[in-house]
Amino acid sequence: xxxxxxxxxxxxxxxxxxxxxxxxxxxxxxxxxxxxxxxxxxxxxxxxxxxxxxxxxxxxxxxxxxxxxxxxxxxxxxxxxxxxxxxxxxxxxxxxxxxxxxxxxxxxxxxxxxxxxxxxxxxxxxxxxxxxxxxxxxxxxxxxxxxxxxxxxxxxxxxxxxxxxxxxxxxxxxxxxxxxxxxxxxxxxxxxxxxxxxxxxxxxxxxxxxxxxxxxxxxxxxxxxxxxxxxxxxxxxxxxxxxxxxxxxxxxxxxxxxxxxxxxxxxxxxxxxxxxxxxxxxxxxxxxxxxxxxxxxxxxxxxxxxxxxxxxxxxxxxxxxxxxxxxxxxxxxxxxxxxxxxxxxxxxxxxxxxxxxxxxxxxxxxxxxxxxxxxxxxxxxxxxxxxxxxxxxxxxxxxxxxxxxxxxxxxxxxxxxxxxxxxxxxxxxxxxxxxxxxxxxxxxxxxxxxxxxxxxxxxxxxxxxxxxxxxxxxxxxxxxxxxxxxxxxxxxxxxxxxxxxxxxxxxxxxxxxxxxxxxxxxxxxxxxxxxxxxxxxxxxxxxxxxxxxxxxxxxxxxxxxxxxxxxxxxxxx
Numbered sequence: 001x002x003x004x005x006x007x008x009x010x011x012x013x014x015x016x017x018x019x020x021x022x023x024x025x026x027x028x029x030x031x032x033x034x035x036x037x038x039x040x041x042x043x044x045x046x047x048x049x050x051x052x053x054x055x056x057x058x059x060x061x062x063x064x065x066x067x068x069x070x071x072x073x074x075x076x077x078x079x080x081x082x083x084x085x086x087x088x089x090x091x092x093x094x095x096x097x098x099x100x101x102x103x104x105x106x107x108x109x110x111x112x113x114x115x116x117x118x119x120x121x122x123x124x125x126x127x128x129x130x131x132x133x134x135x136x137x138x139x140x141x142x143x144x145x146x147x148x149x150x151x152x153x154x155x156x157x158x159x160x161x162x163x164x165x166x167x168x169x170x171x172x173x174x175x176x177x178x179x180x181x182x183x184x185x186x187x188x189x190x191x192x193x194x195x196x197x198x199x200x201x202x203x204x205x206x207x208x209x210x211x212x213x214x215x216x217x218x219x220x221x222x223x224x225x226x227x228x229x230x231x232x233x234x235x236x237x238x239x240x241x242x243x244x245x246x247x248x249x250x251x252x253x254x255x256x257x258x259x260x261x262x263x264x265x266x267x268x269x270x271x272x273x274x275x276x277x278x279x280x281x282x283x284x285x286x287x288x289x290x291x292x293x294x295x296x297x298x299x300x301x302x303x304x305x306x307x308x309x310x311x312x313x314x315x316x317x318x319x320x321x322x323x324x325x326x327x328x329x330x331x332x333x334x335x336x337x338x339x340x341x342x343x344x345x346x347x348x349x350x351x352x353x354x355x356x357x358x359x360x361x362x363x364x365x366x367x368x369x370x371x372x373x374x375x376x377x378x379x380x381x382x383x384x385x386x387x388x389x390x391x392x393x394x395x396x397x398x399x400x401x402x403x404x405x406x407x408x409x410x411x412x413x414x415x416x417x418x419x420x421x422x423x424x425x426x427x428x429x430x431x432x433x434x435x436x437x438x439x440x441x442x443x444x445x446x447x448x449x450x451x452x453x454x455x456x457x458x459x460x461x462x463x464x465x466x467x468x469x470x471x472x473x474x475x476x477x478x479x480x481x482x483x484x485x486x487x488x489x490x491x492x493x494x495x496x497x498x499x500x501x502x503x504x505x506x507x508x509x510x511x512x513x514x515x516x517x518x519x520x521x522x523x524x525x526x527x528x529x530x531x532x533x534x535x536x537x538x539x540x541x542x543x544x545x546x547x548x549x550x551x552x553x554x555x556x557x558x559x560x561x562x563x564x565x566x567x568x569x570x571x572x573x
Contacts, residue, residue, distance in 0.1 A: 091146030299503030302416030309376030
């Protein structure tokens, strides 16, 4: 038996090389990747107590590049530097005089200042935060005994209220400062900087936690890169604000998403808030994200899902006709078309979608049957959470079609009544009509870049709805017909699939529905046969307008035209 041995000098040499590589890697992390943080903290340790230093990772938007995605990173939530003023009450002899001197430079409350100046046994009381360098210099020049100026950092949102429901905010819960809503909460572990006390022996830092430095690609601390495109987000929000003002709408929202993979380019709603100044918000409910936390009955935008199920089951075709008498009675309940008029014999399924006929959808439901209706609707994920990377997501309320033996429940569901969904659930379901039957995961975050220089591209699973690719193409042709012939708002050189929805608002207190309150919704995807975008819009309780086609058609066309031009999408017809 023959053995081969490595000589002792070679072993020693390999060990030296190995540890040299470890040292080099750690030095790179300490000096290059985290050098700025170390330098800044080292400077500040003589200025203000370490516990007052606040550090947090950055959330980025992504501007469009020539390829459509992956453009320049733009800070959406970051850190900004300024100054804070503090007093040592024991060194202040004339509080009123000190207050007047500071008040001439910085806007501070007299009552608050006097309360803090009276705490003679407390050597440190903060009297002003987020002070500019100019004002800090002006106070410093006064050379007031007992007044100190310290450098500080705080969370800053350059866009103000832009995408506030997506970003969320940072705030205190008890004594803990962290993300409380939106991405700030979902990715708090990644954004949080827990290792602020970096004033340790340099070589101890170099040789500590070698395993994590070299071998752990899942290091927690990092920056978050989103799919939100700021120009698109801004355009959407401005359009929503215009529509809201025009119709005095209680609340309004919109989502723009890539139906192929679930990347969300924009998600905005009104009312919103400025996370830079959230303490002024009077109703905390505005912090919640309505796209994932609120369920609504959206009405006729659900009809394409039911129609797609019937096409897929081959119980009808777009040309299948029925006799539309304007109303139908199911278990002693009268169901009418929106205008109470009948279209007569020969009314086709295309007519049903074009004119959004409730009686026609009851006909579809009867052809499909209760069990298959339930099966198809559930296959679109309407009962499940989507898995979007935002906190507090809830799921739809569809108990009426799960176990009920009553025919009326299924008839109502066929035209979107009695089914309450979150906006994100609905746009996901509708996206499956656009993309060949795939259920994608709507998402905001594309990548996390860790402080150690590594990065993680986020991946999201894709499931299948029950419909086939052929059914997807068929329902798309029908929805293009809705846009061209029903709404008569088609674009000359682009195919656009669309559907409106008008639904009564449920009365959660007394039951039933409000007679004078409605939700208007609109969905559309384009270019229809190879869609790059799906748009979903809704408005709760618009005033002075009866139907969603009036509320939303023009704004939708404006959004569509903007996106096609901005992303330089080639015409498809």
